[in-house]
Structure formats: C-alpha cells, structure tokens
Amino acid sequence: SRRMGYRDWRWRALWCHHFFLLWSAINGLTRYSIPEELKRGSVVGNLARDLGLGLSDIFDRKLRVASEAGKQYFSVDAGKGELVVNDRIDREALCGQSASCVLTLQVVTENPLQLHRIEVEIRDINDNSPIFSTEERSLKIAESTAPGISFPLETAQDQDVGSNSVKSYTLSKDECFVLRIKEVSGNRKVPELVLEKALDREKQSVHQLLLTAIDGGNPVKSGITKIIVTVLDNNDNVPVFKRPLYNVSVAENSAARSVILRVEATDADEGVNGEIQYAFSEHTPQSLLSIFHLHSDTGEISLAGPLDYESTPMHEIDITAKDKGVPEMEGHCRVHVTVIDINDNAPEIVLTSNPNPVREDAPRGTVVALISARDHDSGNNGKVTLRLPKNSPFALKSSFSNNYAVVTSDALDREHISEYNIEITATDSGSPPLSSKKVIPVSITDVNDNPPAFTQPSYNVYLKENGVPGSILYSVSATDRDFGENAKISYSILDSKVQDLSVSSYVYINSDNGSIYSMHSFDYEKLKVFQIHVQAKDQGSPSLSGNATVHVFILDQNDNAPAVIYPSSAALGSFSQQRMPRSAKAAHLLTKVTAVDADSGHNAWISYRLAEATDASLFTVNLYTGEVRTKRAVSEQDDSSQRLLIEIKDDGEPVRSATVTVSVLLEDGLHEPILDLRQKSAEPSQKGGRVTLYLIVSLASVSVLSLLTFLILAVKCIRNSRSSGSCCMRRSDCDEYKNPNRNLQIQLNTDGPIKYVEVLGGDMLSQSQSFRSCMSPMSEYSDFTLIKPSSTTDFKEVISVLDASLPDSTWTFESQQLLEICLLDDGFYQLLIEIKSNK
Template sequence: MTKRIRHRDWRWLALWWHHFFALWSTIYGQTRYSIPEELKQGSVVGNLAKDLGLGLSDIFDRKLRVASEAGKQYFSVDTGKGELVVNDRIDREALCGQSASCVLPLQVVIENPLHLYRIEVEIRDVNDNAPKFLSKEKHLKIAELTAVGARYPLETAQDLDVGINSLKSYSLSKDECFSLKIKELANGRKVPELVLEKTLDREKQGIHQLLLTALDGGNPVKTGTSKITVTVLDNNDNVPVFKKPLYKITVPESSQSGLMLAKVEATDQDEGVNGEIEYSFADHTPEILRSIFQINSATGEIFLKGKLDYENFATHELDISAKDKGIPEMEGHCRVQVEVIDINDNAPEIVLTSKPSPVPEDAPSGTVVALLTARDLDSGDNGKVTLWLPKGSPFKLKPSFSDNYALVTGRNLDRETFSEYNIEITATDSGSPSLSSKKTINVTITDVNDNPPVFSQPSYNVYLKENGVPGSILFSVSASDLDFGENAKVSYSILDSKVQDVSVSSYVYINSDNGSIYSMHSFDYEKLKVFQIQIQAKDQGSPSLSSNATVHVFILDQNDNAPAVIYPSSAAMGSLSHQRMPRSAKAGHLVTKVTAVDADSGHNAWISYRLVEATDASLFTVNLYTGEVRTKRAVSEQDDSSQRLLIEIKDDGEPIQSSTVTVSIILEDGLHEPISDLRHKAAEPSKKTGRITLYLILSLASVSVLSLVTFLILAVKCIRSSSSSSTCCMRRTDSDDYKNPNRNLQIQLNTDGPIKYVEVLGGDMLSQSQSFRSCMSPMSEYSDFTLIKPSSTTDFKEVISVLDASLPDSTWTFESQQIYSLPHAASVITMLREDRE
C-alpha cells in the first residue's frame, strides 16, 4: 500500500518535471541521456564534461557538482574522466510509478563563476516486475440457475512496469462452463470478467477450479496467477443489480471526517432473504482506502472516514459489492469514482540551489549571490508562487526561468555599515486565502580597502622640556581604520620636512606599529623653540590609503644658562674692568652700570645684582634690578684711591644660576665735567642713533600698518606712565599663527621688575626672527633706541665692543637684553646717557 502511494507521488512529480523541462527545452538547449533502470553502480551515463563543453580541469577548479531534485543522489561525476556515472540503484517504478515517461532532472552547478546547467536522464523501463494479483485466491458462489452469459468481474493484476513491459493480457484455464472476457474501461483500464458459457449443474459438478493468469509484454514474458474457486449454489437465481454501474463524485480535500459522499443502491428481484441486500467494499479493496472511506452495509451510504490529500491521490476508485442473503447468496457490483478537489493547503517552499558566496563590498549592482527555486505542491493558482524581499533590501530577486530565481545585489554595499545580511525571502502562492513561507539567507560582505586611517585629531600639541634624555618618548599618536583585517592594520611614518635646514628625521623617530614618537637627541630651547612633525598613517590594503596629522612640538625653557655680563665690556671678556670717578663725587653718584643678559626666558631670565665684596662696603651700593653702581656717601680724603668691587649676578630660575664681575674703581682728583654740558650732549641725538631710530620706524611700518598704530598707542601710554616714575615695556609672545608674518607681529607691555621695556617681534617663527626692544631705565633721564640686526650672542658682544670703543667711557653706559627666537636671536641696545654730577 505504502509503495503505491509513493509511486503516485513520484508519478505526479515526474509529470510536473516532464512539462517543466518540455518548456525549458523550448527556451534553452539542454543535455539529455537515456539509460535503463537497475544499472550497476559505476555504470557510465555519458561524458558530461564533453557534452557541456568543459575541460577536465574545469570540473575540479570550478567545483562542478550534480544535484538531484529526486531527493536522493542517484548520479555523481567522475572528476578524472568527466563522466556522469550511476551512484546508486535506480528503481524506475519507485521513482515514477505508472507514468509513461520517467525523467530525472538534474542540476549541474558550477562555481567560480557561478553557472547552472539543466540535464535530463530518462530512465527506461526493463521488465523486472511480473504482474501480480492482490489476492492469490478468489471464491465465487454462482447459482446453478444463473443464466448463460452472466459476467463476474475478477480482480485486476498490477504490473509496476510500463510500456511494452506492462500488463498486456489475461488467460483462463480451460473449463467448458466458463470463459474469459476483457472489459476495457473509459480510462483505458482493462478488467477481466468471468463469463458463464454454459448452465451450471451443481449435481454434475459442484466446484470449479480455475486459474487466472496475467501476462505482460516483456521478453521473456512474466506472469502472475490467481486461483479462482467457483462454488455452484442452488435456488437463489437472481443477482442484485445496481442502478448505475459507475458513480462519480467530487469532494474537496479539506472535507471533514463523517461527511456523506454518496449513496449506492441495488435491487434484487428475489423475495425474502434472497432479496435482502448487504453492501460492502470488494474483497480486494486496499487497506488505505478502507482507512479513508467507510460504507453503511444496510443503506449503501459512503462516508468520509479519514483525511483526503490531493497531493497524494487526486482520484480514488472504490469497488462496491451488493450481496443478498439467499442460499446460495448472489452478488452484484458497481464502481464509485471519487475525484478530490485541490485546495490551498500547502505553503510554498524555497529551495536553495546553491549556497550564497561572500560578496565583496565593492561588488557592482547585479552580482549574483545565490540561486534558488520556489515550489508549491498545490496545483493551479494554488501552486503559483511569487517571491519578494523586504522593502529597502540592498538585494533583488531576478527571475531566470520557470520558478527559478537569482538573488543579486541591488545597490552598492558597505561592509562598515553592515558586515552581513540575513535576507528574509517570502514566498506567497496565489491561492485564496494565500499561504506563505519565509526563508532566511545569510550573506557575508567581505572587506575592501575603502577607508583611510583617521587620526584621533588633526593636530597635536606637545610640550617638551629642554635638555631631555635622548631616546625618551615625546608623544603617541593613534589612528583608526574602519576596514577589516589587513586593510585596517595601520603603520606610522614621519614625512620628510626641514627644521632649521635639517631633516626632521634627525630630531625624532616614530614606532611604525604603535605611533610612539621618540627624541633622537636633547633639545635646546635657546636654539629651537618650536617645530612641527608631519605624521602619516598608512594601512596595509591594496592599494593602501593614508592620512596625515601635524604634531606641534613646543620646547619649554629650563634654567640652564647663567647670566652673561655684556657691560662693562672688558669684564665680559674675562678681564678686570677699570672705572674712574672723581673724589668730589657726592652720595648717589653713578659710578658705572653692570649689564648682564640671560639666554633663558621668563623667570629664568629675571636678573638681580648684589654686591658681594668691596674694599669699602660703606662707600658703594649696587641697585638690585638695574646693576647701577652708585656712591652711598661722599668720598672722603681717607678713602683709598683704589676700590675693588665684586658683584654677583643671579637669575630667578630653579636652580639659580649666577656669575660674578669684578670692577676696579680709581678715585682721581680734578676729574669733572659740567652737568649742563652733559645734558646738552644728551639732548642732541647723534646722527648714528637718529639713523638707527629711523630704520626701526621704517621696519615696523613695513611689517604692518596695524602694528605701527598699536605701537604708537602703547608708546603714548608709556610716555604717560614714565611721567609718574614708571616705565613700560612691550614684549612679543610666541604666536600660534606663525606661518603668516604679517599676523605674527605682537607688541606687549612688560612691567616685571624695575626695568621697563617695549619689545616688538615680527616674522615667521620657523624662519629668521627679528626683535626690537626699547628699554627705558627709571634712573636714566634720556634713552635712545639702538637697533641691532638678528645675531648670535657672540655677534652681540662684538657690537657692544664696537660701540664701547667708539664712545667715551665717561659719557655712555649700556643696557642690553638679548631675546632668543627661532632660529636666531634679535637684540636691541638701549644706550643711556647719564648726568654726571
């Protein structure tokens, strides 16, 4: 019984595929093979590689494989020869049942690139099944008065083979009372009937033994037999007769158990018990039909007992018997044909023909991701399937043929947004109500190098103390890459640039793996205050991508320079400085002025003066901030004519740096210069000083009109503040916008300490800088500007020496402060003319 159901299932599937491939062959050419069933394993079906135009290497390289829709892998490919061979025993009857055509559709899937071929293998029938009767014996009871010509339907034999090998004829053993006739039904089915040829005589022969033989058309012929025993009965001579020999009914497959399908009715002309009829299914009715249908033996009503399934059996045929209760009992027959109406009770199914391959994120639109098939076991509109994707999906379904689809990309993909997709495909049939099912396909997006590394910030500021240890870490930069794997591995490097005409790589180096920047040597603030490093982050993709960031390194000053004496010039050269003063000097007389500079900056450059030793400590004093040496009292006749002073000069740094200068003072009689003449000389500016002042004004004007206006405003403020015994000083601070010289000009008022000064700075911090400073001492009545071009400390001292040599010692004193900027220093000397009492 079970085998018969499977036959019907495969018969339906084979017919479906037969029509499908008939349509396919009209659209696309395909390969077809024909083999007999029951071939041994390993038997060659055909040269698949040759027929598909493939080389033997393509089978392995392109991963050729064969998939069967039958659910079992009956065939495989010999990769060495390219031949399609039998992989398992093929039973045509199990696959296709009684279908005239048995074709196995195969899918040949070739990957790299993905391609699909359709081939057919026709399975030819061989005569491997003999006709078979369901019942080996049949018992008939025939009344002896039965009229000649009465017919009795016999059980039909079943032959699983088809075509010429199927059931062809019946034969009956020789008997003078009976013959065999074949009745052909409308559906082509042949039913053997036993015909009474001669009136029976129970007294002469009460039992007739007959042998019914079924023969097929194979070579050699195969047969099946059924033994028929006819018992001759007496008296009851009328057979129940049905009103219709065939009843046709239709019923939906969704009908519930207990539904009455039909009512058969038979009549018997006999009377009494000989005319009472009992209905039943024929003895040869399969058990599966008995589980689906039942009949009321008294009324002939047929009810639905089990569940109908159109997909398994679209038609059921029931043989009904009507027996009377006479002695002997008589039996009549009819047939009930039940047509099952399909309803939409099967949801569509999505079958993957090929598994999805990973898709690169730069794959063009229309790239094939996977192949799939939609199918529905229902028929008609109930079996028409439509596939669709969720709205907004980056993929599309492209129909190829029949119910086959290709899943393709619909737009550009981005792995950094979605690294994988779970694509939910919905299949909906056209039934009413429609049924649907869903299938989720996972598609992985592979990375391509489409994202450059990105620094955590576009620029970094690093503050570094000077005199650091070479090889110490300065800073660490970091960049991230949104890509994956090698495309996201970042290496760091320093782009070549110049710092003071030297490659930046001689100053620092970078760890290419983690972005840590190390110093190559110690830095000196007095030589280099700021520089920048261009860092490049580069990934390992192909082609690689990169991005840059700028690291600004600011060197912080340390107190590593002792004050340097620049006046008296002889003391600055290391020798003893000799000064002369008259014995007539009164208290407060200006003897000389010690001037020193400190190469450091800020507090580290704040200088103070202190008298450490003296021949007569009661005679002289040193101003703490200006370095002016003055008399504390009037000189007396008892004072030694030779006085020696040891002056200590200290800065304000940590730790404190200091230096000393020794000044020798000779007291002389008659050394005097009128104050009126001295002031007259101071009031008349020298031509040299006037010329330098003019150069300073022109330089400031050329830098910026704005700076000139600002300078004039601050100068007015300084003049006003000087009237209240205070001085002003302007200092330029480092500008962040050092790349624009015009914007780099700054003027700052400095009031630190007793010495007030104005400082004007302009120019690129990374190029040669210029500094102009005006210093006005509160102890001096007059001040003149002296402009010195950018120079080193040695040049500065040389200029002082030249000025000192060109001017009288008794007339001029010098106050100087040196300002360091990148990469050179600029200094301005303020020459003070002092009134001598």
C-alpha cells in the same frame, strides 16, 4: 524456465538500447533518453560535448551534477566528459504509474557561475509482471442464478506503464463460466466472470478457475490468481445497487469522519434474504482502508484518514452488498473518489549552489548564488513568485523553469555591512496564498578602499628642554576601516628639515604603534619649535596612506644663570673699580650693572640686589635697572674706599644668580663729566672756530648718512612687503596685530629710560627669532645693542604686564610716538623707536 528465458532475452534487448541513446536540445535544454535498469557505468551521453565544454573545463570550472530527485543517479566521467549511470534506476520507484518519467539534472559550472538544465527520460522496460492482490478468490453463487449474470473479478496490477502494463486476461476452461473484459474510464480493463450455463450443485458443487493477466511487453509477463466458485442452494435474488458506478469529488482538506457518499442496494427477497450488509471488496488494499470507512448498515462512506492530492489524486473503491439469506447473495458497485487540490503545500526554495563571497567592488550583475523554487501543489496553487526585501543591494534574475540567479544590483560597502543575510520570500498563487522564506548568507570580502585616518590632523606636543634622550615624546594613532592586511598600519616620519638637518636625526618613530621617541636632548635656546610629518600606511594592494603633523614646542627651563655684561668680567675680573667725588649728592649715579639671561619668560626676568657693602647706608641698587646710586650725600667721615657686592638673580625655578664686586674710590676735587663738559664748552678756546666747523661738517655728514639709511630701509621694506616676506607695523596698527609670534618686549627703568627692548620674529611653525636692545650702562641716554634670540610674547600683553608690575615707572607712549619694525632680507628685524620720556 520459460520465464528465465524471457528475462535473458529482455537484458539482451536492454544492452541493444544502451548503444542507441538519443539526446536532443529543446528550448535550450539538453535531453537524453535511456531505458531503466541500466548497469552502473553505462554511458548516457557526452555531456561536455553537448554543453560546448572542453575536457579541461571539467576540472577548471568544477563541473558538478545535482539531481532534483535527491538521489545521485548520474555522475560525470572527468576523463571523457561523459554522463554515466551512477546507481540503479527503477522507473516504477521514481515515477510510479506516470506515463512520462523525466529526471531533471542541474549541471553547475563555476568561473563564471553557470547553470545548465539536463533532462533524462527514463523509458519503461517490461521488468514487472502483473500481480493480483490475492492468490485466491472465493465466490458463492446460488445454483438458481440465471445464466448471463456477471461477477466482477479482481484486476491485476502491473507497475510497468504503456504497452508493458496489463493488456488482457484469460480464464481456464469451464463449461459453466466464461470471461468477459469490460473497459472502464481511463482505458482500464476489468475482468468479469459470466455465468454462461446454469449451475447444478448436485453435479458439481465447486468450480476451480485460473485467471491469468497478461501484459503487452516483449517478452510477455503474466500473473495468475485462483477463483474458487462454491455453488449455493436457495436464495435466488442478489442485491442490486442503484448505480453500478458512483463518482464523487472531495477536497483534500476535508475533515475526518465527514461523510462523502452513500451507496444503496436493494434485494427482491424478503426477510433475512433481503437484509443487506455493505462491505469493501476482499481485494481492497490497506491504503484505502486507512482513508475510507464504510458503514455496514447504511452504506455511508466517510473519511477515516487524510486525503493528499499530491500523493494520490483519485481513488477507486469496490463495494459489495450481501444479503443474509442461505445461501447469501451479493451485489457489486464501484466508487470513483476524485481528490480536489487545496493549497496546502507552501512553496520551497532550494539552494542550487552555495553562495560565493563577493568583493565589495563587484560590479552590478555579479552572480552570488543559484536557487530554484518549487511547490508540490498543482495549477495556480503551484505557481511560485519570489521577492527580495526592499532596499536590498541584490536582485533575482530568472533563468528558466523556476530557476533564478541572485545577482548584485547596487554598490556594496564592506565597512558599512560586512555580511548580508538575504531573505528570499516565495509565495504561491493559491487562495489563500502560502509563502516560505529562506535566508542566504553572503559575506563581503574587503577591498583596500579606505586610507588610514589619524585621530586628529595635527598634534601639539610640549616638551621640556634638557630631557633624557630616548624618552617618548608622543604616541600618534591612526585607524583603518578596512579589514585584515588592508587594515594593518605602519608608521613612518616623512623627511623634512629642522635647522638644515633631517628631522630623522632628532626623533624616530615605532612603525608598529606610532610612538615617537627623542634622539637627543633639546635646548630651548637653540631650538624652540619644529614639526614632525607622520605618515600612516596600510598594507593593502595598492597601499593607501594618511598624514598628520606633530608640532613640538620646546619649553624653557631655568638652566642659564644671569650673565654680567657690564662691568665686563673678562676685562676687569670679578670686580669693577669706580671713582666718585666726595662732593656727590644723594641719588648720584655711580655706575650701572647690566646683565642678561639666556632663558626666556620668568626665567629671564633679572633683579639686582645689594648683597654686601662697606657702608650699606651710602649706596642703593635699583631692583630692575641695576643702577648704583647714592642714598645720601657723601660726608667727610665716609671711608675713601668702599666695596659693594651686587647679586643678580633671575625669576626661574630654581633661582640662578651671579655676583659682581664694585670697588668705589672716594676722591676730593673730582668733578662730574657733564659739568666739566659744560664748563669746558663754555670756556673760550683759541681753536673755537675750527671746532665749530668740524661740528657742522660732522652733523651734515650724519644727516646725509641717516637720510640714505632711511631711504634704503624704506625701499627694502616695500620690496619685502611685495614678496610677502616682511612686516612693517606702526604704533597705530598694533591694536589689530594679533599674531603672538611677532611681538615686542620692553623693560623700563623705574625712573623712565628703557632698560632693553626685545623683538621676536617667526611664526608658529618656524624657528622664532628675537633681539634684545639694552641701554648703555654708563649713561642715562638710550642706545641699542642686538643680542641673542628670546621667547615669544604678545606685545600688548607685555605692555600691560609692565604697566601693572611696575607701578612706580613713569614711562608713557604719547600720540607722536612712532614704532616701526621691518624684517630685512637677511631675516633680521630693524627696530625704529621714538620714545618721549617724562624726564
């Protein structure tokens, strides 16, 4: 009942301490002091106020508390910002016999990420009574033992420290024994039983004593053990050790079974009374028996198990030496074993907070994670240094007491490395040093810093004309090195003009996959080339884009049949009526059929053939020029009416053709126009002088007009050349003119005169323009007629092709030939050609 009263008084004292908690900030640390065994929910201190945080910061900044002890003894009252006790705190379980017991807490707040260190000192209360390892101790003392001899007794153990630990011992009254307190190293008090008066076995053979250990707490606690002294007869000399106290230092990594010390005792008796056996004292705990072994005959102490400095830096062993006499006598000594620390614990890296994902554009010094380092060894063996790999974009920033922040030290690029495994190496200062590694994964979040990129800056697409509307033209593709929404690409066509219409009226694009489709069929004769400007745009914020150009070239198909220019079918129907004198000789030019084809290239190469004739031996048609000539002289036997069916074909696939019918009437006395002209010009006329005057005036007028025309054209060429809008080229410059989009095509008759001239203009990216010049069908003399656009062909290649394909042609260009092409302001070309025929 007395002990229960003490306990109630103790709890009342604890509640009084609860209202007088103290905290202090030392070297930037917040420190509290509380007694152990506080009830759950007891307030330690106002943590939010002491750290300068508001109550809203507890939720907004995700304040959390972590204990280095492993168990969560404290928590934070989110409503009041107070640090409260979360679990039972037993100082003895946490710190053992250590004089100071401090729990270190780490308070982590986010946004920004900060670490605060809190120390809570746990004060000891007298909640443990002194305890003896055994409830009863037996001593055998010979009655002949001289007074003054002392016998060491078992010390009581109290888990409390300081003033709450064992303070004194008391012994129940006995006329033969008294208690003596002996102080040893560390201010420890050891009780000894002293024989004060000689024993008399016959008077009292057994003495029962009570040894009480009393602590210094308030209220006082105590522990009791019983000592039974049996009085023995005879054997009046006890074994005596050479030294009452042995000190030895042993490294904690010493090998098992190695001898660390040899104790020695002597006995003045002889025979069996002097034979000594060594043994550990009866109160030796099992923890020591598992570490040390004592040889009973030699007194050698060896290691039976491993030593651990971090667990117990020093051991105290009580040894007894007993003789074999009757009654047996025993002597006592104590051994202090000091464990020498060895660097046998590798440093440990503890992750204080989980690493946060880092944006790839994060500035240098951004906190990634919080870590701490610790080593269970002491001295230099416990000093830890951390290092990161070379060329790492991260660094360690020391905060306090082996706590570090992992921060960025260089620019990051997610497209280069999307995730880092930061390998941190911790090394202590022991000899040899020990180290450990910890890998911290850090993911890099994407920032939209890469625009979409097409596989190539421009694409060339060749499309046949007359295609099916809605068919796919081409598929462009772009990639984005970013991730997620930043890498999602949509395609669109930038607005531009094609023949004064928006390009979107010609084609459209699938915004998801970049496929380009035609809106309608294309006609090469109307449109030869156009451009599509495609844009790829990501969905980042802000979005980025990239452009590419698609050049669409329309390929000609043979979809136009040759069209007859002369004889004109509109004026004369499907046939032409010609007259020819019967006096015509061989190779007489009857007429010249002229046709053109709206296609280009091989599809526009026209050939003429006599399909049907009344007399096939009389007429022939030139394959290339369409000239109808006599193969022989006309005879009297030939019919006066001849019919010719001429077929005109192109060189396309499939071949397209047209026909024209020529009706020839053979007449007597019909003269050739040229001869009649010459005859008429030779005849004298009554009005010859007037005609001569008219001719002179006409020639002068034509000369003046030609001169004015030439000057105007020259001025325009010079003006256009200054504005980079013209092209003037002479024959001597053609060798250096390599642009395949400005060229000239010339087709000749087999007998020399030019059939037609084709001039092409425009560049690769604009609509080409071409003009053809054809000879008069009724004359061998050249005159030019401008007609429709045609395809693009290199001038030098045309010349060489014509030269090779028409070996029977006799045309040449001589040194005095002049070729000049000028682009006028209205976009047309002026062609000046001076050609000297072999004829």
